[in-house]
Each structure stands twice: as structure tokens, then as C-alpha cells.
Amino acid sequence: MAVAAAPAVPAKRKELSQSYWSLVWYRFKKNKLGVFGGILLIVLYVSFALIPEFLAPYALENRSQFVEAPPTPIRFVDEQGRFQAPFVYGLERRVDMVKRLRTWVPDTDRKYPVRLFVQGDEYLLLGLIPMNIHLFGIDADPREARIFLLGADALGRDYLTRILYGGRLSLLIGLIGQFLTIVLGMTLGVISGYYGGPVDMFVQRFTEFLAAFPNIPLFMALSAAIPNYWSPIAVYFMLTIILAFLGWGGLARQVRGLVLSLREREYALAAKSFGASDRRIMFRHLLPGTTSHVIVIATLSIPGMILAETALSWLGLGLRPPLTSWGTLLQDAATIRAIRFTPWLLWVVPPILLTIFAYNMLGDGLRDAMDPYSGRG
Amino acid sequence: MTTTATQVEHTQTQTDARPLLLEVQDLKVEFTIRGGVVKAVDGLTFDIKRGQTMGIIGESGCGKSVTARAILRMIPKPGKITGGRILYYRRPRHPKPGEEDKVEVIDVTKLDPDGEVIRQIRGGEIAMIFQEPMSSLTPVYTAGTHINEAVTLHRLLPIKKLGDQMVERIMEYRRVTKEEARAIAIEMLRRVGIPKPEQRVDSYPHQLSGGQRQRVMIAIALSTEPAMLIADEPTTALDVSIEAQILDLMRDLQRTTNMAIMFITHNLGVIASMADEIVVMYMGKQVERAKVVDLFYNPKHPYTKALLQSVPRLGPKTGQRLASIEGMVPDPLNLPTGCVFHPRCPAFVAGKCDKIVPKWTQVGENHWVRCLLYEE
Numbered sequence: 001m002a003v004a005a006a007p008a009v010p011a012k013r014k015e016l017s018q019s020y021w022s023l024v025w026y027r028f029k030k031n032k033l034g035v036f037g038g039i040l041l042i043v044l045y046v047s048f049a050l051i052p053e054f055l056a057p058y059a060l061e062n063r064s065q066f067v068e069a070p071p072t073p074i075r076f077v078d079e080q081g082r083f084q085a086p087f088v089y090g091l092e093r094r095v096d097m098v099k100r101l102r103t104w105v106p107d108t109d110r111k112y113p114v115r116l117f118v119q120g121d122e123y124l125l126l127g128l129i130p131m132n133i134h135l136f137g138i139d140a141d142p143r144e145a146r147i148f149l150l151g152a153d154a155l156g157r158d159y160l161t162r163i164l165y166g167g168r169l170s171l172l173i174g175l176i177g178q179f180l181t182i183v184l185g186m187t188l189g190v191i192s193g194y195y196g197g198p199v200d201m202f203v204q205r206f207t208e209f210l211a212a213f214p215n216i217p218l219f220m221a222l223s224a225a226i227p228n229y230w231s232p233i234a235v236y237f238m239l240t241i242i243l244a245f246l247g248w249g250g251l252a253r254q255v256r257g258l259v260l261s262l263r264e265r266e267y268a269l270a271a272k273s274f275g276a277s278d279r280r281i282m283f284r285h286l287l288p289g290t291t292s293h294v295i296v297i298a299t300l301s302i303p304g305m306i307l308a309e310t311a312l313s314w315l316g317l318g319l320r321p322p323l324t325s326w327g328t329l330l331q332d333a334a335t336i337r338a339i340r341f342t343p344w345l346l347w348v349v350p351p352i353l354l355t356i357f358a359y360n361m362l363g364d365g366l367r368d369a370m371d372p373y374s375g376r377g
Numbered sequence: 378m379t380t381t382a383t384q385v386e387h388t389q390t391q392t393d394a395r396p397l398l399l400e401v402q403d404l405k406v407e408f409t410i411r412g413g414v415v416k417a418v419d420g421l422t423f424d425i426k427r428g429q430t431m432g433i434i435g436e437s438g439c440g441k442s443v444t445a446r447a448i449l450r451m452i453p454k455p456g457k458i459t460g461g462r463i464l465y466y467r468r469p470r471h472p473k474p475g476e477e478d479k480v481e482v483i484d485v486t487k488l489d490p491d492g493e494v495i496r497q498i499r500g501g502e503i504a505m506i507f508q509e510p511m512s513s514l515t516p517v518y519t520a521g522t523h524i525n526e527a528v529t530l531h532r533l534l535p536i537k538k539l540g541d542q543m544v545e546r547i548m549e550y551r552r553v554t555k556e557e558a559r560a561i562a563i564e565m566l567r568r569v570g571i572p573k574p575e576q577r578v579d580s581y582p583h584q585l586s587g588g589q590r591q592r593v594m595i596a597i598a599l600s601t602e603p604a605m606l607i608a609d610e611p612t613t614a615l616d617v618s619i620e621a622q623i624l625d626l627m628r629d630l631q632r633t634t635n636m637a638i639m640f641i642t643h644n645l646g647v648i649a650s651m652a653d654e655i656v657v658m659y660m661g662k663q664v665e666r667a668k669v670v671d672l673f674y675n676p677k678h679p680y681t682k683a684l685l686q687s688v689p690r691l692g693p694k695t696g697q698r699l700a701s702i703e704g705m706v707p708d709p710l711n712l713p714t715g716c717v718f719h720p721r722c723p724a725f726v727a728g729k730c731d732k733i734v735p736k737w738t739q740v741g742e743n744h745w746v747r748c749l750l751y752e753e
Contacts, residue, residue, distance in 0.1 A: 266512040272451055273507075274527045274597060275500030278491065284526075288517040 027369040034365015040358040048167025056161035057137045059121035064156035069104045071151040079108045086114040090145040112138040151344035169325040174306040180244030189255025190282045207249035223317040232323040258290045292370035299363035303356040395426035397466050398637050405460035413710045417443040419661040430638040432652030440661040441641045445607045449499050450490040458486050471533050471550045501531035504598035508610040510591035514582035520593045521578035524562035524600045531601040565596040588619035605637040657681050660717045667744040677746040679724045
């Protein structure tokens with residue numbers, strides 16, 4: 001981030017001089033796609049990671065007899081063609097003895113109005129506030145009828161609820177994993193670039209070793225090494241660490257490359273001449289020069305983390321039930337039987353795609369905004 | 378180099394009442410590169426007294442900057458100090474009662490280049506400013522942050538206590554707090570002549586002009602009240618009017634702080650107005666050393682004479698071509714035999730200059746030259 005040469009200050013400005021970050025913000029705001037990605041991500045993180053309990057109509061493990069019920073359409077027009085407030089029909093179980101298939105058909109005799117802010121399962125909002133209000137639901141005894149906007153799974157659990165809850169682990173593994181990656185990658189990168197010589201040699205060969213190793217077998221080996229008596233949460237954190245451990249190499253190389261050029265700048269020498277220690281020069285004077293780069297790289301590689309978790313869990317190597325993540329949900333949807341008879345289980349795919357698109361849009365926007373030499377000022 | 382012993386002797390018989398600050402004795406710095414060994418500094422000897430300005434002059438690549446960096450042990454790889462001593466006469470920066478006049482002699486060449494002692498000396502006792510003010514400040518920190526960093530690293534404030542005879546004496550020191558550091562930063566910026574220092578203290582380097590940045594560099598360097606300032610071509614990158622301001626500023630500050638300055642430049646005009654004494658270097662060797670007046674009015678070494686003639690001058694003799702030194706700077710890997718200047722020297726004597734290495738000879742009071750013309 002060569003900030004030394006500040007780009008032309010935009011005409012519209014409050015003060016005479018602006019800091020680098022306010023310029024970045026100014027340029028970023030003009031990139032509609034990037035802003036859209038950013039807003040989308042905020043929405044996604046708030047709804048999936050922060051308040052899924054409120055948005056979901058049921059609790060995560062709330063089972064019912066409506067096994068593999070298809071999505072319930074919300075209706076506005078009843079069977080006589082009269083326009084009404086939104087409602088859903090009750091479900092009636094049919095068994096087709098010829099095909100040996102269980103199906104659910106709407107029972108037009110029973111109608112349940114859809115309401116906002118209904119009382120339902122108890123939960124702790126943000127892990128703190130006890131509540132039982134859900135964003136939407138139906139006025140009915142849950143044993144009798146339910147609303148399944150995206151259908152139900154093999155245990156009769158609401159699939160929308162599961163996608164919402166599953167997003168928490170999947171989205172956070174990206175953030176936490178990327179945070180660990182940044183810490184590892186920046187530290188090793190700056191040490192490698194600053195000291196050079198044998199240190200550099202060792203770090204670089206190690207990253208090459210990691211990069212050359214086939215990923216999936218390595219993941220498999222490491223995941224297999226996680227003891228299976230560990231609690232699912234411990235497994236989750238272990239997986240995060242594994243992902244970060246394998247992902248830091250690329251970042252370390254980028255940071256090293258930048259530090260190799262930054263350390264030759266006169267300000268590194270000046271800092272040394274004022275009696276700064278190596279550690280101080282590395283982390284206080286050189287590392288900030290790489291932040292804009294690192295932010296962009298990190299933003300663009302969080303989707304990789306999320307996908308890696310999804311892929312690993314799908315392979316059965318990552319998170320395991322009872323933990324619910326997009327990967328474990330995808331695992332349920334991965335059989336021919338599921339695609340043939342319960343295709344609504346694939347609804348987990350759109351949020352994954354949306355998240356990845358949003359990250360890429362945000363990352364591109366940030367890259368354009370942070371490059372002081374991009375002529376878009 | 379057989380003259381080491383005599384050189385050391387001579388430097389100590391100098392007639393200057395001011396106490397010694399730094400003594401460089403027969404300093405040698407070599408860079409081992411693929412093609413061989415470059416003797417960047419070869420047998421440099423001089424001394425600097427407290428409050429004195431020592432000028433070092435020479436063309437690009439003659440070893441001026443390497444000398445400066447050797448004093449702070451910041452020679453870039455693969456450079457190495459291979460000989461000589463750099464004696465630093467250290468006075469305690471934060472003296473305990475009764476230790477105010479204690480002088481400790483440190484041989485800088487023996488210090489660990491990453492060690493605690495040299496880091497205290499760097500910035501705290503010998504500060505340095507650089508040629509390129511555009512890139513000498515870390516772009517992500519404000520002027521104030523830079524000064525704070527130096528101040529908190531090096532400066533302690535005295536805690537005055539009542540001593541034996543009910544007299545206030547300094548017994549202990551404490552670190553500078555954040556607010557004090559900021560106040561010091563603003564004060565320093567005011568002293569180096571930056572307008573509106575209360576606002577400028579929060580300015581980032583890219584918001585400052587080149588001259589202001591060099592002033593900020595000087596402010597950082599002086600904020601720790603160093604005993605010596607190494608100015609490595611501090612005005613080369615600035616335009617002439619700013620150059621004059623910066624030089625005035627340095628002179629003023631020197632007068633008020635009694636700080637020694639080692640001024641490195643290739644600009645004869647600048648050095649004439651700054652230095653008390655001048656060392657002329659050529660290809661890593663010192664060729665002449667004299668008081669500034671002697672050097673300019675009575676240069677001895679042919680190289681010094683040639684340098685002085687090659688300065689453009691205003692005056693009646695316009696229409697003449699500007700004198701230049703014949704020939705090219707020799708390949709540092711393959712230096713000429715005898716006197717290194719002989720292939721370009723107008724006073725070259727065949728059979729002598731290319732065979733005999735000239736000795737360091739005294740030709741007047743405080744006037745030394747390395748040339749066969751002045752040997753017995």
C-alpha cells in the first residue's frame with residue numbers, strides 16, 4: 001500500500017486533507033457492486049450468524065411426525081377462490097401402497113393463518129435474552145400442523161430453520177479461520193521477508209511443502225486425527241485451525257513479497273536509525289504497509305474457507321451431526337434418493353452461492369478502492 | 378596502511394578545547410560481492426568534538442554514507458567493518474547524582490549490531506536524517522506518532538527529589554507519558570518552524586511538503602536531544618530555497634542545543650556554510666582534511682583543487698567552459714595501484730604516483746593531506 005503518493009483528492013471534500021482510509025471509503029462508496037456485496041454480507045451475517053433463532057419458526061432440533069414433508073406454500077386464495085389473509089393448509093399423510101411411497105397432501109379442511117411475531121419455542125437471543133417470539137409462524141399446535149417454507153427433513157425438522165442455524169457455523173468458520181490465517185500468514189510473511197536468508201528459506205520451503213501437498217488427502221488425514229470422542233464443538237475449532245493452518249501459505253508469500261520491497265524503503269532505515277528494534281520495525285512500520293493488500297486477499301479467500309468446510313463436511317470429514325452446518329446439510333442432500341424424492345433439501349445451495357458472490361463483490365470493490373494508483377479516483 | 382599509529386596520535390594532539398565526542402580510527406568497511414571485495418571505506422580517521430560540525434564531502438560512491446551507517450552499525454549486507462575503531466565518548470543521558478561528568482568510552486565496532494546498547498545510541502544519542510524526506514517517514518503514521526515513538530523509546534523525565542542538603546536533585550527518571558509526548562511533539566514541530574504545529578502534529582506524511590517532511594525528520598531526530606546528528610545529504614532532494622531554510626534551521630538548532638553534526642554532502646557550497654572542519658573522500662579513502670577556511674582558500678590535494686574548480690560560479694569570467702575532472706571514477710573492484718587518484722590527477726608523476734601509496738601527511742595546523750607532493 002504505497003500511500004506515499006496520495007491520489008488526486010476528489011473534488012467533494014469536507015477538509016483540506018483526508019486520510020488514506022477516508023479516500024478508500026470514498027472510492028468504495030462509488031462502487032455500487034461492492035457496496036451491494038457488503039450490504040448483502042451484513043444481512044447474511046446478521047440473519048444467519050446473529051439471530052437465526054428469531055428468524056426461524058422452530059427450534060433447531062424440534063422434530064415432528066411430518067417426515068420429509070414438501071415445502072408448504074403460503075396461500076392467499078382458498079379452495080372457493082376467495083381472497084384471504086395468508087394461511088397454510090394442514091398436511092395429511094397418504095401412503096401409496098403401489099409405489100410404496102409416503103406423501104403429504106394439503107388438507108383443505110384445516111386452515112392455519114400465518115402470523116408475524118408468534119410465540120413458539122423458547123430460545124436465548126444472542127445467547128443472552130430469553131425469548132419465545134419468532135418472526136413468523138402459524139397459530140396452531142405444532143403437533144397438529146406446521147409451516148415448512150422449505151420443506152422438512154427425514155426427522156420432520158423444518159429445513160428453513162436448519163439452513164438458518166447451519167449458516168452460523170459455516171459463516172463463522174470462514175471468519176475465524178481467516179482471522180487465524182491472517183495472524184499466521186502476516187507474522188510468518190513479515191519475518192520471512194524482513195530477515196531474509198535462512199529464515200526466509202525455511203518459511204518459503206515450508207509454504208511450498210504445504211502448497212505442493214494434495215489438499216484433500218491432507219484434510220482427510222488431519223481430520224481423521226481428530227479424536228472421535230471429542231465434543232462436536234471441539235471438532236469445529238480443530239477444523240477451523242486445520243483450515244487456517246493449510247491456508248496461510250499464500251498470504252505469507254504475498255506479505256513477504258511486499259515486505260521485501262518495503263524494507264528497502266528509507267523509512268525502515270529511518271526507524272532503525274531512531275533505535276527501533278527489529279520487532280518494532282517489522283510489526284509497526286512494515287506490516288501496516290501490507291494491510292490493504294491483506295484485507296483484499298482475506299476478503300477474497302474467505303469463500304474458499306467456507307467452501308472447504310462445506311466440502312469437508314460433505315465428505316463426512318468435517319463437522320458431524322448433531323452440529324448443523326451447510327456442509328452437513330449438503331451431506332443429507334447428496335444422495336440420488338434425496339434429489340429424486342426430497343429435492344427441497346438442495347435449498348441449502350443458494351445461501352452458499354449468495355455468500356460467495358457477496359464476498360467476491362466486496363473483495364473486488366475493496367481492491368479497486370484500496371489501490372492508490374487505480375485511475376478511478 | 379602503515380600509518381595507523383601516527384594517525385591515532387595526531388588526532389589526540391588536536392588543539393580544540395571542546396571535549397571529544399566521536400573518534401573514528403582507521404575505519405575499514407568492505408563489501409564482499411561475487412566479483413570480489415569492494416573497499417567502501419579504507420582507513421578513515423577523524424574525530425568530532427561536542428558542538429562541532431564535521432563535513433564529509435566526496436562524489437557518489439566514495440563511502441560517505443557507508444561511514445555514516447558504520448557509526449550506527451547499520452551497514453547493509455554484505456558490508457562488514459573489517460578494521461579500525463569507532464570510539465564513542467558517552468556521557469550518561471540520564472545521570473544519577475554525582476555521575477554527571479562520567480564519560481564512558483564505547484567502541485561501537487565491538488557492539489552487537491542488534492543489541493540493546495547500540496539501539497540506545499541510535500536515535501537517542503546519535504540521530505540520523507536522510508537524503509530522501511519523501512520516503513523517510515512511515516506513510517501510515519502521523520508526524521506526531523513518529524516523534525512520540527522516538528521520545529518514548531529514548532527520553533526519560535527527571536523526578537526531582539530533595540537530596541542531602543535540602544537541595545533539589547535529580548534522583549530518578551520516569552518514562553514520558555502520552556500527553557507529555559504529544560506536547561513534546563508539538564513543541565518540536567514549532568521549533569523546526571512548521572506552521573500550526575497543533576494541527577500538523579496529526580498530519581500524515583503525504584499531507585506534508587518535501588521541506589516540511591525534512592523538518593519533521595529533523596524534529597524526530599532532535600526530539601531525543603541527541604549528542605550528535607548525522608545528516609546524510611539532508612538537502613539533496615529539496616529545492617534551493619527550502620535547502621537554505623533547512624540549513625539555517627540546523628545551524629540555529631545546533632547553536633541552542635550544542636549538538637555535534639556530521640554533515641555529509643557532495644555540495645561544496647552547502648558544506649562551506651555549515652562545517653567547521655572538512656574531510657574529503659575519494660574512493661573510500663580520505664585525501665584531505667582541513668578547517669573549512671584552509672580547505673577552500675588553500676586546498677592541497679589535486680583532487681580537492683579539481684573539485685573546487687568544478688563548482689559553477691557567477692562572475693566576470695563567463696564564457697569559459699566549466700572545469701571538470703578528467704577521466705572516470707575507477708572500478709571499485711579494481712582500484713589503481715599507488716595513489717587511487719593518479720589516473721585522473723593533473724599532477725601525476727609517472728613511476729611514483731602509480732607505485733607508491735601516499736602517506737597521511739600534515740601540511741599545516743589541522744591540515745592533513747594524502748599526496749606524494751607533500752611528502753618529504
